[in-house]
Amino acid sequence: MVNRITLTSSRQLRSALGPLLFGVLLLASVASCAAQPAESLPYVASVRGEVFYWVGCDGWRSLSPGNLRGFASAADARAAGYRPSRARGCSGPAETAGHGPTETGTCTVVRIVDGDTLVCREADERVRLLLIDAPEMGQGEFGERARAALERIVPPGTVATVELDLQQRDRYGRLLVYLYSPGGEMVNAALARAGYVVAAVIPPNVRHVDRIRVEIEAARQAGRGLWSGSAFDCSPAEHRAGRCD
Template sequence: MLALVGGCASPGGDLVGRPVTTGPNPSSASTPPPGGGLRRPTDAQRVVVRWVTDGDTVTLRAVRRGALPLQVDTHVRLLEIDTPESKDPDLPVQCLALRATAATERLLPRGSTAWVQTDRELHDRYGRTLGYVWNAHGVFVNEALVRRGLARVLFFRPNDRHLARMRSAEAAARAAGRGLWTRCPSTP
């Protein structure tokens, strides 16, 4: 697995370079239904998509009780993934960044219903709200971006609810040469 450390990719590390455990929390693993995909979890909170900031950040407004505050726009960083950057004023637009953002916008159109599930920690060390998101059609958005080669797996310790599934999707995208794995020369 690769993680970003000080702007660089680091094998076997998490956000701060510490070794990462290799498996998900076994008590919270999800089983895919026949035909693939992952059904929207029963513990997911219903939200409305307000807008997409970039490939891995969206703004959601909760319409049912849950981890996110009701009727408040909440910026949610998609857990366990990292898409190329397009909004950082200190960096040039990265390879496939605009495509990743467009894919997220298609998966989560403004005004659509979605569901967000949280993990062990609701916020990261930067204060960002973290979540897994399913769209109105039951598509697991985090996984779909990885499977399409528009995102890499990034472990936000200790949130590992779907980590094995994400790693499997990344391995499939890499083996098929999708997106980042063939089109971007700096992809590790």
């Protein structure tokens, strides 16, 4: 693939290979990214450009959608020969977070709704865990097992800490958080590690996306939790869309 060649820019590569071979490699690169929309990953770049952008900024939105390619991490983008954008806030979430303190608060757990949603006493509202998606309660035993897993980590009465990302609420009005147990463990990551969730990446909330992806992939390969069976043969998103048998 293009990202394994030592030349560091598409312009250099075109010159070295000639337009015909470059075009073939370019199409192959685009095809390799087609399985997953580029903008669903935390970093994007144009196949015709030389810089990459964090999706939490607006710098990449003028790029042609047909030319976008996505990367799971900044390191992957650099390995592909791209350099980070110098536009403010576009090199990654760490840079953006540096412009202000991380917003945190307290959540006294009232009840567990499902494997990724709970109710906090402080606001008497539903709180949705970021970057993960658990089976729905309508998915039989899978939904109940995921709900029980969350309840084991933060049972009702637990005083947990919430961390907010850039977008604080979803379209349903739920507060979007990274939740931490009294011992400091990130609950989102704990559920991923135990094998009860899949990734659900919705920019601009991608602060801990690399960590969550690593935990989920490790759980999948080890067959932990719901990965030991057929729970994710139909993802929660597919179930909600009515695409499961």
